Amino acid sequence: MSNSAADGLLGLLHPAWQALIAVCLLVVTILGLHRLAVRGPARMTNALFLTGFLIVALTVVGTLVVSCSGPQDRYADQRIAPALTLVPA
Numbered sequence: 001m002s003n004s005a006a007d008g009l010l011g012l013l014h015p016a017w018q019a020l021i022a023v024c025l026l027v028v029t030i031l032g033l034h035r036l037a038v039r040g041p042a043r044m045t046n047a048l049f050l051t052g053f054l055i056v057a058l059t060v061v062g063t064l065v066v067s068c069s070g071p072q073d074r075y076a077d078q079r080i081a082p083a084l085t086l087v088p089a
Contacts, residue, residue, distance in 0.1 A: 036047055 036044055
């Protein structure tokens, strides 16, 4: 999906809905952190190590995917996108 299409879809989402989604995510995050803290420091340490490992792993995989793709692969969606646009009749 091109940036202009993504911006258009995000523009359709009313700011009140964006705020509601943000509040829901904040509440779920706070409840999850509270539950994790109640379980004790051992679980909290394990959760932090697991989260840190996942962040590093996703960063490495993302970097490898971008660096291993050839120059022709990086711009493939730009060549295909004009063919997908609607032409007025």
